[in-house]
Amino acid sequence: MNRAVITGLGIVAPNGVTVESFWDNVAAGRVMLEDEPLMAALGLKCHGTARCHDFSPAMLDDDEILKEANGLSRFVQLGAAAARQAMYDAGLPPTSEPSDGGVIFASAVGGAPEMQLVYEELTRGGTSPIEPALLPPSTYDGIFLDALPALFARRHHLTGPTAVLTTGCTAGLDALGLAVDLVRHGDAPFVLAGAGESPLNGISYATLDVIGCLSRTDGPVSRASRPFDATRAGFVISEGAAFVVIENADHAADRGAKPYAEVLGWASTSNAHHMTDLLPGGKSMESTLQLALTDAATPASAIDYINAHGSSTPQNDLFETNAIKNVFGDLASTIPISSLKSMIGHSLSSASLAAAVATIGAMNRGVIPPTANYVTPDPECDLDYVVDGARSQAVGTALVMASGFGGIHTAAVLKGLR
């Protein structure tokens, strides 16, 4: 089997629209949560979100992509900006030379916000039944999920596989995993893998708020996401995109590309228990982590750092903590663990890939990101969550974890190479 390495990174996040600035702000523990007046207007219990204010379509900086992406939905645009960065970073700019490279994209809700706008247009703001009208082609291409891979296949002349994963909040890490398998087995020399998400609309807020997923904390919105804290009360929904170029190590070496990291292995399971509820013992994540370590041929003792899902819901953070304890035993309390969601909220599919990009930053800079907003210890969540700011510490091998709706759990093992 080929070894799969990461040769390019791209990010569009509330705390940075370049990899360097993202790494800076992650290490600084900068919290980007902000008030969302729409939530208050809708009478919801949560009132916070995090947005990519620094993103503008001009970042696409490519007439062809700009032309096509401009009419499309925001999740496509955020994704295209991150994908473009990753390809340039990998030294794979647009070309008319064909290659067998592929694109695996992921999104949880796709163009749901744009769909809500269409509904409003067709119903006079929701006051009348649907009035049929002819809609422009960007409706289909913007609401459904498949425009982005095609855009990049055309621009970079890729003839390999292009596909879209829809597995919700694990989908980004799933895209990385599928790309790894394609590269390992020689189906593609490299795969652009990533996720784009912009679920910042009323119906998304409402449907998540009503089931108690969104943060119900009192006090300032900046503290609404507080993973592993005893008073945590739900996640803060956000937007963002993240991409990696997964490449056959030999292919990368042949063209002189310098990998950031190797993906040693990955795994995914379903808990078959509940669409959203998690059992506190952490069993299903425990087996996911064990399978990922086995796939990576890596002992648990080799893991220096864990970038956790850490969504800040009461059940997830306990579930994850117990899974880590079960897998790592006595070592569990010695492994630094952090959650980006304390700073930039939960951008669904792209959150786990932003976590992978942050983890590579930790390896690259020797700085472990903090978990922000942690104040009140939870006696049941008693591991090392890096709560007092970033920590200078070498990271050789790390674990990234994700869980999502549908009872899906995914984990990947990364090893730093620069």
Add this chain to the structure above:
Amino acid sequence: MTGTLASRRAVITGLGALNSAGGDVESVWKNVRAGKVCLSTITRFDTSRFPISVGGQIAENSATAAVPRRFAAKTDRFTHFAFTAVGEALTGANLDLDNVDRDRTSVWFGNNTGGWDLCERGFREYYRDGADVVNPWQATAWFLAAPQGFLTIRHGVRGISKSFSGDRVSGGVALYYGAQALVRGRTDIVLAGGCEAPLSELSLLCFHSNGEMSEASNPEDAYRPFDQHASGTILGEGASAVVLEDDGAATRRGATVHARLLGGAHGTAPADPVAGYAAVLQRALAQAECRPEDIDLVICDGAGQPDSDRIEAAAIAAAFSGRDTPIPVTAVKGAFGHLYGAGFTADVIVGCLAARDSVIPPTTGYRSGPLPDGIALVSTPTPARIRRFAVCARSRYGACLVMIFASPAA
């Protein structure tokens, strides 16, 4: 894991289907084999002012018959269909999940649209009653991986499961990568396929916006792949599912094998669509270690759009140009509409039954139209020995998928 990796081969041991041509595999097959058009005027809502009025619609009572009560209210129509098809496939496979390793049993499902039936109801409630009282099931019912999630819970399976969207290849990609996960040792049993419930008001208008849908109003004439009067795609609703197992494991438990997967390819045609699609067909042949003359039947996408059909016919003709005789090709979606997420697997199921009964079902809706040399488009039920068949499809975005199967007797 059973069998060494090098020897693992995916076989189909169970089939399940639900669409407008029938509520189970044999009912669907009876109509497809006869070339019967099972499309109708959409009656789920008043289509009189909609640009699309014909579809492959499933009767309300058969849509929910197989859905356990504890799931019915929590799930959208597209998941209901998935429950039905997967249930039939498991029953037909004679596979008792209590006797297998549920940690290595998986669901790989495709869907393009999501649960818009419930979504549209959700929108109405949101604007009428308020955002704070929306349906608590909506968040988990509408998203595109909902069928996967509910199927894993319904059947208690914990192995690696994934969901894909991808326009007309949504479900095909799920089947392809599910089979690959099995062959490559990530799982042992895969419940694979897809589902689609696109016949709702907002969904229909959204599909129409892509310019590929037929506006024809006569169900008998609306969907005509490769015909000179082809006017676009007609949407159908339904689900298709197969049970995939390792050949060795299936043999050991005495399972009936419907087809063996020989190989396939998934690629993209970024520039020249004909050459790109043909290249993927050729890669699939090579990967399956087949020559063009080894294939007895191609079941193709047949989107029913003049451009798309021309590209597909030309690509198939190019890929099979090495043959002495024209390649038999059929497109059966005229019977029940294009099922998007459920479309590709429906074609695989049709291939299994065509091989079993030694008959090629006709291209429903085709009467006459220009075709390239080297293509023998089948327009009436035709007896034929089918040892190996290929199923292929291409998305609006240029993603091409081909899978090649052998009949168990081959």
